[in-house]
Amino acid sequence: xxxxxxxGGGLIQPGGSLRLSCxxxxxxxxxxxxxxxxxxxxxxxxxxxxxxxxxxxYYADSVKGRFAISKDISQNTVWLQMNSLRAEDTAVxxxxxxxxxDSSGDYYGTDVWGQGTTVTVSS
Amino acid sequence: xxxxxxxxxxxSASIGDTVTITCRASQNxxxxxxxxxxxxxxxxxxxxxxASALETGVPSRFSGSGSGTExxxxxxxxxxxxxxxxxxxxxxxxxxTFGQGTKLEIK
Numbered sequence: 498x499x500x501x502x503x504x505g506g507g508l509i510q511p512g513g514s515l516r517l518s519c520x521x522x523x524x525x526x527x528x529x530x531x532x533x534x535x536x537x538x539x540x541x542x543x544x545x546x547x548x549x550x551x552x553x554x555y556y557a558d559s560v561k562g563r564f565a566i567s568k569d570i571s572q573n574t575v576w577l578q579m580n581s582l583r584a585e586d587t588a589v590x591x592x593x594x595x596x597x598x599d600s601s602g603d604y605y606g607t608d609v610w611g612q613g614t615t616v617t618v619s620s
Numbered sequence: 621x622x623x624x625x626x627x628x629x630x631x632s633a634s635i636g637d638t639v640t641i642t643c644r645a646s647q648n649x650x651x652x653x654x655x656x657x658x659x660x661x662x663x664x665x666x667x668x669x670x671a672s673a674l675e676t677g678v679p680s681r682f683s684g685s686g687s688g689t690e691x692x693x694x695x696x697x698x699x700x701x702x703x704x705x706x707x708x709x710x711x712x713x714x715x716x717t718f719g720q721g722t723k724l725e726i727k
Contacts, residue, residue, distance in 0.1 A: 532716065534664075541721040542656075542664060542707050547714070555714040558621070591663055595716070602650025602687075604711040606669035613663060 499523035499609045503592045506614030509582055517577040517614055519592030524609070527570035530595040532607060533577045535588035535616075543588070547595060548575065560586075582618045589613040622647050622712040626719030634727045638696040641722045643708035645689045652711040655684055655693045657704045658721075664707065668693065700726050 505517040519531070533545040546556045546566040554566050565578040575592060591613045596605035623646035633639045643653065651671040656664040666675045668684035671691055681702075683694045695702055703726045708719040 534718075541705075542658070542709075542718040544709070544716040544718055547716065553714075557715070593663075596669070598652055598711050602652065603670035604652035604654055606654035606666045606675070607656075607664075607709070607716075608666045608675070610663035610665075 499594070501592045501594065501609055501611040503590065503611045503614040506590065506616045508617045508619065510620050511583060511618055513582050513618075514578070514580045515582065515616060517579065517590055517592075517616070519575040519577075519611060521573045521575070521594070521609075524594065525570065526568050526573050526575055530597045531566075531568060531575045532593045532595045533566060533575075534591045534593055534607075535586075536591070536613075537585070537588040540588075545590070546577065549597075579616070582616075584618050587616060587618045589615050621715055622649060622710060622717060624708065624710050624717050624719045626708055626722060628722060629720060630723045630725070632725045632727055633698055635698055635700060637698045638694065639698065639724065640695075641693040641706055641708075641724075643691045643693075643710070643719050645691075645710050645712075647712070648688045649710050649712050651687050653684075653686070653691050654709045655682075656707045656709065657702075658707065659704045667706075695724075698726060702726060 532547045568575045594609040598604040655668040658664040672684040
């Protein structure tokens with residue numbers, strides 16, 4: 498069975514840093530596209546970042562320059578390094594497997610989600 | 621960046637009804653669109669991918685249509701368990717944008 502499990506959330510002061518971890522099982526992060534998606538309290542889903550199988554990375558404008566996504570295929574783990582945290586970064590952060598897209602115009606969706614880890618940015 | 625507009629924001633319907641949710645993209649995104657269901661305190665669940673393909677295990681009461689800039693999620697024969705928030709997600713230029721969400725209430 499394919500699963501991901503996030504960890505690393507917590508309470509952090511504005512301006513601080515935090516690193517979230519996502520351990521995958523049942524599939525390899527090396528051959529997958531891996532995303533982070535967040536959800537602020539009472540709000541909708543917000544896509545944050547993705548790392549492709551070729552290590553290319555992309556970010557939402559709201560986190561570009563502050564967050565960094567990376568992976569270690571030997572540990573089958575993906576990380577989200579979050580720096581210069583702001584109150585508006587407070588959210589549940591989900592790690593998820595993205596099945597990607599193709600050039601013929603099809604997107605295959607995000608099918609494996611963790612239960613999320615909560616990040617609270619507050620003084 | 622491609623913008624997405626999802627409507628309505630809330631929807632109330634009765635058991636057995638058919639409802640539709642719409643997502644509009646600001647530019648042509650082919651079939652780069654997926655639909656998700658999220659229940660309180662839970663992670664989203666993939667329902668539809670490439671605009672109209674039903675994810676394995678999802679009831680056939682759920683269907684997706686559209687391409688280009690307008691997409692529709694249709695839920696027929698509504699069941700109590702369909703009470704949830706539904707999101708579309710589009711892909712373009714390596715960005716994966718979610719719609720604003722539609723809260724479906726079963727009367």
